[in-house]
Amino acid sequence: MREQLQDLFEKRIHYFVSESRRLDSFYPKAEKKKELLAKRSAEIVKVTATGKTLQETVEGEITKAQYAVHFQYLIKQNGHMYLEEEIEERVGRFFQDELISDEEINPFADRKPPEDMPVFAESSGEERLSYQYNRLKAVQYAERWWNSYNPAYKKFDVDCTNFISQCLHEGGAPMNGYPNRSKGWWLRDHNWSYSWAVANALRLYLSNSRVGLRAREVSSPEQLSLGDVICYDFQGDGRFDHNTIVTGKDAYGMPLVNAHxxxxxxRYWAYEDSSAYTPNIKYKFFAIYDGQ
Structure with missing residues (x-):
């Protein structure tokens, strides 16, 4: 099995840099990614991929192997170069040691949305918390932990918002609202506010907070700076599913983001190359206030 998966890695690397669309038809993600890059006057000049088996299970005569692939794309755009990275989880199915199917796991598929929950930014009359938001520290944290988990914080099965909250806190944003889970933005011991760990709740908090961590919603991604936040509603149904933090800009000043x-x-901010992307996607762009 390992040899067949390794052969797949090598073929996929070739697809990303090949000029042949016939090859790309065997791996649509490569074609899609190249098309999106071309729209930004960018191209992949080199790809590396390493794989790791996560779990193997046997179901009758079928062996199912869940594995992760770490892709690194060296991207050239308008004379500038940058390195994009992602961890793609996939599942391969084998019959008598022959690979019969291989597909990407969409981490947002079949996920039951959390029940509606109240999110209160703060109580009326509550005093503001003085702080300075250090964007560099927030970005450094996002770079350090994008593909691992800081043992100083709780890890969640769906970790995207928890990760963004960690980045904001490490940048100096103060917690407030403990111990009411519906109030403020906080993590303590084995408890946390909804806004700390739930994507839609953080979006609501950033829209309404007037104490401690605060943000201003802007209309376009190019208005964002490093350390700012983008929220994603993949289905366009008003319930936001995902959050990222801006960690870089491309050659045209558009955000590049890190995420869990x-x-x-x-990664380019629009997520059009994601398996979770739909034509109905909606975004919210939050510029974090530098302090008060």
Whole structure:
């Protein structure tokens, strides 16, 4: 099995840099990614991929192997170069040691949305918390932990919002609202606010907070700076599913982001190459206030 998966890695690397669309038809993701890059006057000049088996299970005569592939794309755009990385989880199915199917796991598929929950930014009359938001520290944290988990914090099965909250806190944003889970933005011991760990709740908090961590919603991604936050509603149904933090800019000043759940770094902000993307996607762009 390992030899067949390794052969797949090598073929996929070739697809990303090949000019042949016939090859790309065997791996649509490569074709899609190249098309999106071309729209930005960018191209992949080199790809590396390493794989790791996560779990093997046997179901009758079928052996199912869940594995992760760490892709690194060296991207050239308008004379500039940057490295994008992502961890793609996949599942391969084998019959008598022959690979019969291989597909990407969409980390957002079949996920039951959390029940509606109240999110209160703060109580009326509550005093503001003085702080300075250090964007560099927030970005450094996002770079350090984009593909691993800081043992100083709780890890969640769906970790995207928890990761963004960690980045904001490490940048100096103060917690407030403990111990009310519906109030403020906080993590303590084995408890946390909804806004700390739930994507839609963080979006609501950033829209309404007037104490401690605060943000201003802007209308376009190019208005964002490093350390700012983008929220994603993949289905366009008003319930936001995912959050990222801006960690870089491309040659035209558009955001590149880091994230958990689908662990990635320096990824183009629009997520059009994601298996979770739909034509109905909606975004919210939050510029974090530098302090008060």
């Amino acid at each position: 759940t689908y662990n990635s770094r320096m």
